[in-house]
Amino acid sequence: GNSVTQMEGPVTLSEEAFLTINCTYTATGYPSLFWYVQYPGEGLQLLLKATKADDKGSNKGFEATYRKETTSFHLEKGSVQVSDSAVYFCALSDPFLGNTPLVFGKGTRLSVIA
């Protein structure tokens, strides 16, 4: 079955540090890949997405590239801010299975300190 594995947290960084959160996936088909962010006490927000190999999703300074050869979708940001502190979820859906729900990784908590 489909699955997503992301790096264990928590991750603690100083402001302006470089961020990488690793995400790898296992899928039977050609999934669409997503990063969602959950700020404290809030619901999940779509951060970025990519629907085919070599696509790069980007938003708010975050980027992730769909790498089919390594089955990865790592999240990066060049300079994090305190306001980026949140839990980040990597997820996939398999469009060949119709309206499928998302399969989530376990989430990575990021804390950015000033």
Next chain:
Amino acid sequence: DTAVSQTPKYLVTQMGNDKSIKCEQNLGHDTMYWYKQDSKKFLKIMFSYNNKELIINETVPNRFSPKSPDKAHLNLHINSLELGDSAVYFCASSQGQWAQYFGPGTRLTVL
């Protein structure tokens, strides 16, 4: 305007009670979902509805019964609540296989 809304935001109740959570989306999407997030933040699908029809029903106790009166609404009714039902429940919607949009969540606490 809020795209996906849920009520209530917080729900505290005693074991054995029956409760409902409501969800509405104004995005015109054809598919709606219920997810459960446990205390370790792990998210898991519970149900999925497409055009008011149940298409996914994961292994959840039959005390949980979703109902979709129309495409824009998906409610979750829970009978005989147990301690282990305490979690945050998220409603989401999507158009086809594209990105899902989540509601703010309902934090259920069973005492």
